[in-house]
Amino acid sequence: MAFQGTPPGERHETDVVIIGAGPIGLFSVFELGLLDLKAHLIDILDRPGGQCTELYPEKPIYDIPGLPIVTGQELTDRLMEQIAPFGATFHVGQMAAGLEKLPSGRWRVTSDAGTVIEAAAVVIAAGGGSFVPKKPPIQGIEAYEGTSVFYAVRKMESYRGKDIVIVGGGDSALDWVLNLQPIAKSMTLVHHRDGFRAAQHSVNQMKALVDAGKMAFHVASVAALHGEGGRLASVSLTSKEKGTFDVPCDVLLPFFGLTMKLGPVAEWGLNLAENLVPVDTEKFETSTPGIFAIGDINTYPGKLKLILSGFHEAALMSQAAFKIARPGEKLRFQYTTSSSNLQKKLGVA
Amino acid sequence: MNIVIKMPDGETREIEATIGWQVMEIIKNAGVPIRAECGGACACATCHVYVDAAWMDRLPPRKDEETDMLDMALSVEDNSRLSCQIVFEPELDGLTVTLAEDSL
Structure with missing residues (x-):
């Protein structure tokens, strides 16, 4: 069954735009959601999961904490289930093409299908970049x-x-x-x-x-x-x-099949290092304040390209994104185990 | 122990090889920008190499999974291999491969 995203070509306002709906983009929805931040995701593929569903849907992954064995597709399905309470909006089959800063200080992301999303912060969770078709080397x-x-x-x-x-x-x-x-x-x-x-x-x-x-x-x-x-x-x-x-x-x-190209991200004025986006390790913010990069696409001293590293990065990024999206508000750090407030958001209390 | 990597433009590099590593990992570890997008899972065909004739019979044959995945590589030849599916052993000292264009 084909995944149903939001129709393209419309204008949206939200707290955070996430570029890339792979496992790290998906888990960002969870971490942002716990802080009451709403998210929209854009992905060039026609369904969530990124490399997990495109490259190795049937291959087992053994290093996700708490899941001794899980396939790329199952991990995606579980993440989708986990973030369901937060009602993120998915823009699939579209490439994030343009990024501009508005006079208000907010950001406007436009897709190649004409979708416009304005948000307080932007998270680049684009893995190896955009999946694009491999072109055979035939002359002309x-x-x-x-x-x-x-x-x-x-x-x-x-x-x-x-x-x-x-x-x-x-x-x-x-x-x-x-x-x-x-x-x-x-x-x-x-x-x-x-x-x-x-x-x-x-x-x-x-x-x-x-x-x-x-x-x-x-x-x-x-x-x-x-x-x-x-x-x-x-x-x-x-x-x-x-x-x-x-x-x-x-x-x-x-x-x-498809291969990955960094694509328009390279044209957004961010510092790049060998097609990766350098970030700090406190907020996972890029050289441009308000633009974050997490998962395989970022680099920092000691970086490991592991899904679990991306999950950690998503949690810290969310704390920083909150301060941008909710200036002046107090950030209350809570545990899902004990907070009835968080449990309400998750729909379990 | 070494392997010899030829770039598509003809440049040749001799790099130190570690026993038990995938040839893809050896190439990547040496700083050669091989794409190897899936990280060695035989799921993407972007670590495609051409094995020098002298070495063709000295490598373990392709498994079905590798042959299938090579369908997603461009310009496949009889000596095409996915370098993540070749594990370096001492008898492969001197192995010579040419990186395919679609692996860079």
Whole structure:
């Protein structure tokens, strides 16, 4: 079931904007919530969890205190359950693109989908940066991106009647082969081996279509692109058995998964050190007051890239964010075990 | 004990290797900016290297998990490996690999 975020393109006011909905961004909601601070999260992925759900949803993690074994997906699910009482707002499938300081001293974060969020403080919990599609190193591919080369399918209907070439051997590649084949003029799957990292029933369906003459599958790689004005006409494939040969191609869809790029964070005027954001270890604040960085994206003497370190950083960041969002108010440090006030917030008292 | 790392641009570095470490960890520890995004869990294909011909038969073969994950690497060749899936042993002294473009 797809995760339901808040519709994009709207304007919001809150206490804290968290960039990145990985485990550290999620736990920040909890620590901020205990202090009555409301949070909005933005993530380029279409669901919470960050690397945990994108890279290793099924892999066990053994070093989360109190959870002897938990998978990336389970940890995300448990964190979502833990923060549910605080009603954070999720803006998913969007990249935090712009950051500016308002005359009031508050911050405005804008997403690439037109969402605007104003807040007292900003927390960068972006891990290794934004997940973006891996681009195959085919000469001249940039000239066709957005017109004939796409790394994701948005509107299926725009592929009707086209000569489609899909490259890759994972579930995304196989799923789109099966979804687009019925409406395509021709469908060609290109993969470097006759083996797939995809659901077996998808592979079987694809092979049945090949046997029925309804599509082609080549163990090959894309050697060259041919077309003009950003419009592809054909691609050259190369394989050990068949040498180099051309197939008609209006649309090329490469699916090689995602990789992480620091992205717009690099343009926000923060001090950076080798693509990491230096912070102090009292507040985990960046070189810009009011902007915090926690989790894998920050660096400080002794930093360990561990989820548990990020949880600690989230707790200290929240104390500092409170002082910015609630100037003049007294910060009462309480324990969830003993405070009926906190227990009310958690919905257990 | 050493391994030899060739960068895609041809620069070659000899780095000290530690027995029992993943080759990815050895490369990273030497300050070579290998991406290795998942941290050695065979979950991302960003520690992709090409093994020099002389060493191909001296490495333990790929496991299915590694072969599957290599589907997410770019420009995969017969000598492609994920360096997190090669554990350095004394008999690999002198192992020579070229970093793939998508690992940087």
